[in-house]
Amino acid sequence: MRRKAAIGISAVAIGALVGLVGCSASGNADEDKVLKISYIKTDAFTALDTLFTNVKADFEAANEGVTVELLPVAGTDDDYKTKLALSQRSAETAPDVFYEDTAALRSDADAGFLLNLDDYVAEWEDWDQFGDAAKAAGAGDDGSIYAVSLGTDTRAIWYRESVFEAAGLPIPWEPETWEDILDAAAAIKSSQPGVVPFNLYAGTGTGEGSNMQGFYELLYGTELGGDALYDSETSKWVTGSQGFVDSLTFLDTLYTEGYALTPAQALDPNIWQEVFGTMFPDGTLGATVEGSYTPSFWVEDGSYEWPEYADEMGAVAFPTQDGQEPGGVSMSGGWTLAVGAKSANPDLAFEFLTMALNKENALAYDKENSQIAVRADVAADPSYTEANPFIATVTDIVAFTHFRPATADYNQISVEIQKATEAVITGSASPEEAAAAYDEAVKGIVGADAVVDKS
Amino acid sequence: MTAGVLAPPQPSEPRRDPNAGPRRGQGRRISKLIRMIPLLPAIVLMLIFLAGPVIWSLYGSFTNASLTGKAAADPQWIGFDNYTKLFSDPIFPLSVGLTVLFTLTSAVIAQTILGLSLALIMTKANKKVSATIGTIIVAAWILPEIVAAFVAYAFFSQDGTLNQILAVFGMIGPNWLFSFPMFAVIMANIWRGAAFSMMIYQAALNDVPPEITEAAMIDGASGAKRLIYVTLPMIKQTITTTLMLITLQTLSIFTLIFVMTAGGPGNDSTTLPIFAYKEAFRFSNIGYGTAIATVMLVVGAIFSIVYIRALRSPKE
Numbered sequence: 001m002r003r004k005a006a007i008g009i010s011a012v013a014i015g016a017l018v019g020l021v022g023c024s025a026s027g028n029a030d031e032d033k034v035l036k037i038s039y040i041k042t043d044a045f046t047a048l049d050t051l052f053t054n055v056k057a058d059f060e061a062a063n064e065g066v067t068v069e070l071l072p073v074a075g076t077d078d079d080y081k082t083k084l085a086l087s088q089r090s091a092e093t094a095p096d097v098f099y100e101d102t103a104a105l106r107s108d109a110d111a112g113f114l115l116n117l118d119d120y121v122a123e124w125e126d127w128d129q130f131g132d133a134a135k136a137a138g139a140g141d142d143g144s145i146y147a148v149s150l151g152t153d154t155r156a157i158w159y160r161e162s163v164f165e166a167a168g169l170p171i172p173w174e175p176e177t178w179e180d181i182l183d184a185a186a187a188i189k190s191s192q193p194g195v196v197p198f199n200l201y202a203g204t205g206t207g208e209g210s211n212m213q214g215f216y217e218l219l220y221g222t223e224l225g226g227d228a229l230y231d232s233e234t235s236k237w238v239t240g241s242q243g244f245v246d247s248l249t250f251l252d253t254l255y256t257e258g259y260a261l262t263p264a265q266a267l268d269p270n271i272w273q274e275v276f277g278t279m280f281p282d283g284t285l286g287a288t289v290e291g292s293y294t295p296s297f298w299v300e301d302g303s304y305e306w307p308e309y310a311d312e313m314g315a316v317a318f319p320t321q322d323g324q325e326p327g328g329v330s331m332s333g334g335w336t337l338a339v340g341a342k343s344a345n346p347d348l349a350f351e352f353l354t355m356a357l358n359k360e361n362a363l364a365y366d367k368e369n370s371q372i373a374v375r376a377d378v379a380a381d382p383s384y385t386e387a388n389p390f391i392a393t394v395t396d397i398v399a400f401t402h403f404r405p406a407t408a409d410y411n412q413i414s415v416e417i418q419k420a421t422e423a424v425i426t427g428s429a430s431p432e433e434a435a436a437a438y439d440e441a442v443k444g445i446v447g448a449d450a451v452v453d454k455s
Numbered sequence: 456m457t458a459g460v461l462a463p464p465q466p467s468e469p470r471r472d473p474n475a476g477p478r479r480g481q482g483r484r485i486s487k488l489i490r491m492i493p494l495l496p497a498i499v500l501m502l503i504f505l506a507g508p509v510i511w512s513l514y515g516s517f518t519n520a521s522l523t524g525k526a527a528a529d530p531q532w533i534g535f536d537n538y539t540k541l542f543s544d545p546i547f548p549l550s551v552g553l554t555v556l557f558t559l560t561s562a563v564i565a566q567t568i569l570g571l572s573l574a575l576i577m578t579k580a581n582k583k584v585s586a587t588i589g590t591i592i593v594a595a596w597i598l599p600e601i602v603a604a605f606v607a608y609a610f611f612s613q614d615g616t617l618n619q620i621l622a623v624f625g626m627i628g629p630n631w632l633f634s635f636p637m638f639a640v641i642m643a644n645i646w647r648g649a650a651f652s653m654m655i656y657q658a659a660l661n662d663v664p665p666e667i668t669e670a671a672m673i674d675g676a677s678g679a680k681r682l683i684y685v686t687l688p689m690i691k692q693t694i695t696t697t698l699m700l701i702t703l704q705t706l707s708i709f710t711l712i713f714v715m716t717a718g719g720p721g722n723d724s725t726t727l728p729i730f731a732y733k734e735a736f737r738f739s740n741i742g743y744g745t746a747i748a749t750v751m752l753v754v755g756a757i758f759s760i761v762y763i764r765a766l767r768s769p770k771e
Contacts, residue, residue: 078737082522082736082737085522085523085527085739086522088527104523107523107524108523110523110524110525110527110528111521111522111523111524111525111526111527111528112527112528113523113527203720204719204720204721205719205720264613264630264633264634267633267719267720268613269717408521408523408524408525408526408739411737411738411739412738415737415738419721422720422721423721426720444544
């Protein structure tokens with residue numbers, strides 16, 4: 001009797017289990033089409049959410065039976081990329097259209113996550129509006145187009161004019177060498193003791209930002225220029241260069257002379273919020289290197305509204321080491337929209353992408369997010385140039401900007417550079433020691449065959 | 456056997472069936488199998504959700520699986536490369552050292568001593584006092600780990616509670632999370648974990664028959680002697696079991712450290728779980744990350760074997 005009961009119970013249990021599995025597998029075969037859109041939405045970055053919310057309404061109205069499912073990720077860029085990569089592992093979870101970093105695009109194309117868009121863009125009438133650089137931003141290693149650029153950015157020195165005036169410096173301030181920066185910082189420090197004269201991000205706290213808005217402005221302005229980090233001719237990573245040591249030495253001077261933030265401040269991952277939110281508006285910071293999107297924080301409805309920024313702030317290109325050609329340095333990144341290779345409805349997904357990137361939507365997005373426009377018709381639109389008083393300055397910088405080497409090892413090497421800058425600003429290593437440790441680490445990551453010694 | 460709180464059941468000899476002879480051996484085997492059937496769903500679930508990931512992780516550690524790039528589309532079998540790389544990685548010994556430091560100080564030493572002392576004090580204190588203190592201590596344990604981690608972050612950060620308290624006394628506190636990251640996470644884990652040990656020891660102490668301690672008292676044993684020679688031996692099993700539980704829990708703590716310091720500055724608080732996370736998800740090296748995870752699994756298994764042996768010995 002007992003045995004029978006036991007068998008009965010286990011049969012029920014197994015049946016329930018099978019039923020459960022069966023349920024999840026069946027169904028939704030004949031449902032309406034669903035497009036999944038994945039992107040970042042944070043308190044400080046809502047422009048893309050606004051864009052997609054608008055496009056969702058229009059797209060659903062234009063395509064009956066199609067549901068657009070917005071899947072915003074509230075997290076940092078790194079967290080978003082990890083989540084996106086994990087979701088790409090299965091067709092069930094892979095999004096149809098997603099926000100894709102140009103720096104990750106090539107390795108994601110290699111991984112087979114991105115749909116080849118060559119045939120699609122060939123028939124897209126707006127494609128001619130995109131310049132060659134913008135088209136190249138979405139190209140994979142094989143030359144095919146895998147994504148379409150949403151906009152780009154550059155880096156510049158943003159400075160508080162009143163602080164510079166009080167130190168007796170000319171407005172507009174136009175530094176031509178690294179020495180000019182140190183001189184200006186010294187003048188500010190001696191005239192206004194409570195002010196941080198010139199900040200340059202460094203260390204692991206600010207992550208990739210400390211390279212993009214810090215070390216690379218130095219390194220790419222040294223003797224080797226655009227090949228200072230990664231030699232494009234040999235496709236090898238550069239070690240032992242004097243420029244690397246010089247750049248670290250400059251950082252060391254900034255931090256030990258007290259021109260920049262304290263090391264503890266610089267290593268706080270949220271320091272940029274203080275820079276935008278309090279230090280510049282309060283006039284306790286002279287200058288910092290930041291992206292062309294800087295005004296987006298200060299405009300109406302921005303995260304740190306500061307209506308006076310247009311009159312109070314100045315922007316200028318970061319100089320090369322000794323003022324050598326081309327006279328300025330900048331880094332560019334930028335994000336794109338891509339279609340998932342596993343998408344069940346690639347045609348619809350591409351249609352959604354083109355709607356999101358049409359002139360009207362691109363214009364609204366570029367204005368809200370202070371992006372440098374990649375569509376010719378948007379760049380020529382008067383409302384675009386009027387929206388941001390700094391647009392001419394940051395767009396001119398495109399002429400000498402650099403892109404990161406978008407290799408699969410890049411993230412790890414980026415962290416090694418952050419560690420080197422951290423060691424220097426915290427005083428735990430001299431610039432020479434930190435550079436040597438970096439060289440060793442790079443060899444460990446990519447192998448001794450993939451580095452080239454430039455000493 | 457009064458002190459066996461949480462002690463795992465001892466394996467007992469199968470009961471002998473007086474009718475069972477060699478003739479009926481086969482029948483017994485079948486009936487034994489049938490009796491196992493109700494366990495089947497549980498075993499299947501365990502295999503899928505526990506053994507599955509372990510096997511996948513073990514398999515992954517022998518490949519160059521990655522989150523992106525060519526290796527993501529087509530992972531290759533690379534044998535022991537991940538392990539040879541791991542054992543020559545300078546971060547690995549550092550990370551193992553930090554994990555041992557974290558586990559030994561925050562769990563094995565501090566939580567055991569603090570938990571036991573609190574439990575002893577609470578048995579002596581009057582009911583209202585012990586209920587109030589108990590609630591306060593248990594609150595830290597009830598908090599979800601992420602909330603507890605944020606509370607600890609808010610306490611130790613540059614402008615946090617601790618430095619504000621110090622400021623009242625005219626002292627300027629350092630940036631704890633930056634200058635003393637291990638100290639901060641160890642203190643946070645003691646705060647969060649002490650309640651668990653305390654509750655178990657309380658239950659065990661309540662099981663110690665008062666007659667025995669009273670008898671010892673009449674024999675003239677002092678308080679300390681009663682504790683060392685009577686109480687502690689009686690709850691020895693509980694101590695070992697608790698040690699095993701908190702050691703294994705602490706070895707795999709991730710959220711607390713990740714929220715407070717993210718393993719930094721540099722790698723100064725990168726314990727093995729953080730190290731595995733960074734490699735797998737930050738640098739996309741899933742294969743290398745799973746190799747670290749496998750090493751963690753082995754470390755945990757060694758600890759469990761040691762503890763389980765310690766548990767068994769007094770019975771034999």
